[in-house]
Amino acid sequence: MINNQIANQLYRPSQVRELDRVAIEERGIPGFELMQRAGRAAFELLLECWPKPEKLHVFCGSGNNAGDGYVIAALAVRQGLPVQVIYLGDPQKLTGDAQLAYGHAIAAGVPCQPFGEDNSLQTGVVVDALLGSGLHGSVREPFGKAIRQINSSQLPVLAVDIPSGLCGDSGAELGLAVQADATVSFIGHKRGLFTGRGPALCGEVFFDSLDVPADIYQSQQPVAQLLEYDRLRQQFPPRRRDAHKGDFGHLMVIGGDSGMGGAVMLAAEAALRCGAGLVSVATRPEHVPALLARRPEVMALGVNSGQELVQHLAKPTVLVIGPGLGQSPWSQQLLQAALGCDLPMLLDADALNLLAQGPLSFSSHNNDRVITPHPGEAARLLGVETAALQKDRFSAAQQLVNQTGAVTVLKGAGTLVCDGENTTICTAGNPGMASGGMGDVLSGVIGALLAQGLAPMDAAQLSVYLHAAAADKVAEQQGELGMIASDLFQPLRDLFNEGTG
Known part of the structure; x- marks a missing residue:
């Protein structure tokens, strides 16, 4: 039915429509046959998720998405399941394959009724076949009312x-959207399913290629990919038996202004747990005793100024700057000193906020740099509102790469990793990660992989995946609520050791 390569490729909706056109017009697959395949795939998935639905409520719009819904309804009737189609727009005015699907449903005896405020949604499963991926602009009425009715029903929802x-x-989200429990995507994955509001609205995402010929995909270049752990893992080979700590780099974490010493400690310990050979921390002197008491393997350096930091920058091979850095004159001096050296570097948190304020610049003699902004930090770097940035995270990630020259990790649901030519999306992770310090741990993980010689894009992608996968392990064992950043240390270590023999 599918292969992993196709399932991991992400496209714009217009590209998926072109793949559909090629399958129909150039490969001779009748459009109605593809619609029937889509309807059957969705119906079979529905029964896998909800094996004995009391009733199906199929909401149909006025396009090909509605045609899929009518096919589903006909299949339900033929299997003896109670079903009703609730349509918006006159089904008599449907055209093409959608019209054929409507006639197919009527011939099967599917009861159809127009949408109204009195539609009964008391039990069963809702099928959302209202609006497809061709929607532009905000949802209009009466579709808005239908979406609100679906969401308020609290019934499980399958989005077609x-x-x-x-x-x-x-x-x-185009004004408002259906909150689905599962979504089945056809022929090619739309990239918007996996970032922004997509993860929250789609539920679990399934894919069916509808058995279109594999060679049709050569007509369209994917615009993004889902992170592929197996491929990324190959970038992290087993260690030689005669290895020593110098083989795995010296990472220095810079930050921890007054009251924020924990941030650098989280990043430093994450780096140790993920294999960095040596880890040092440059921070406020008052934090040094606590850091050494917690983790004596870390070399803790108290620095009072950027000038003091400079004398320590000859030893590390990689820098992580930003965790707990603050925005004081001390913070600015440390950032200026770090930016002045020609080392691979990750910048996060207040390092990015200070860069957004100026006058420090991101100019560099090399391109071995990674930035890991959350949406607020990214918006400040680009000079836009956070809400506006979140409406098009793909464009924002590309702009950040163009502006900084750095591999960009745009954090959030559906974290993006972009180097200007390639964009990948992480589908692992969970809401338990919404707690302080998670970003500091991620910074330490990426820094550790940079220290061990991985290229910035590879280090960022593998780290993002493993960081999220570690959080999923914690959630599976202990639940999401109450997850803290240091909970990730052991599962991170376990994941890094898988398959290293």
Whole structure:
């Protein structure tokens, strides 16, 4: 039915429509046959998720997405399941394959009724076949009312191809959108399903290629990829038996202004747990005793100024600057000193906020740099509002690369990793990660991989995945609520040791 390579490729909605056109017009697959395949795939998935639904409520719009819904309804009737189609727009005005699907449903005896405020959604499963991925602009009425009715029903929802109201290109919510429990995507994954509002609205995402010929995908270049752990893991080979700590780099974490010493400690310990050979911390002198008491393996350096830091920058091979850095004159001096050296570097948190304020610049003699902004930090760097940035995270990540020259990790649901030519999306992770210090741990992980010689893009991608996968292990064992950043240390170490023999 599918292969992993196709399932991991992400496209713009317009590209998926072109793949559909090629399959129909150039490969001779009748459009209605593809629609029937889509309807059957969705119906079979529905029964896998909800094996004995009391009733199916199929909401149909006025396009090909509606055609999929009518096929689903006909299949339900033929299997003896109670079903009703609730349509918006006159089904008599449907055209093409959608019209054929409507006639197919009527011939099967599917009861159809127009949308109204009195539609009964008391039990069963809702099928969302209202609006497809071609939606532009905000959802209009009466579709808005239908979406609100679906969401307020609290019934499980299967979205056909995409939740109605979600932008398949950017992942933005177009005014309002269906909150689905599962989404089945056809022929090619739309990139907006996996970032922005996509992860929250789609539920679990499934894919079916509808058995279109594999060679049709040569007509479209994917615009993004889902992170592939197996491929990334190959970038991290087993250690030689005669290895020593010098083989795995010396990472220095810089930050920890007054009251924020924990941030650098989290980053430093994460780096140790992920294999950095040596880890040092440059921080406020008052934090040194606590850091040494917690983790004596870390070399803790108290520095009072950027000038003091400079004398220590000859030893590390990689820098991580930003965790707990603050925005004081001390913070600015340390950032200026770090930016003045020609080392691979990760910048996070207040390092990015200080850069956004100026006058420090991101100019560099090399391109071995990674930035890891959350949406607020990214918005400050680009001089836009956070809400505006979140409406098109793909564009924002590309702009950040163009502005800084650094591999960009745009954090959030559906974290993006972009180097200007390639963009990948992480689908692992969970809401338990929404707690202080998680970003500091990620910075330490990426820094550790940079120290061990991975290229910035590879280090960022593998770290983002493993960081999220570690959080998923914690959630599976202990639940999401109450997860703290240091909970990730042991599962991170376990994940890094898998398969290293």
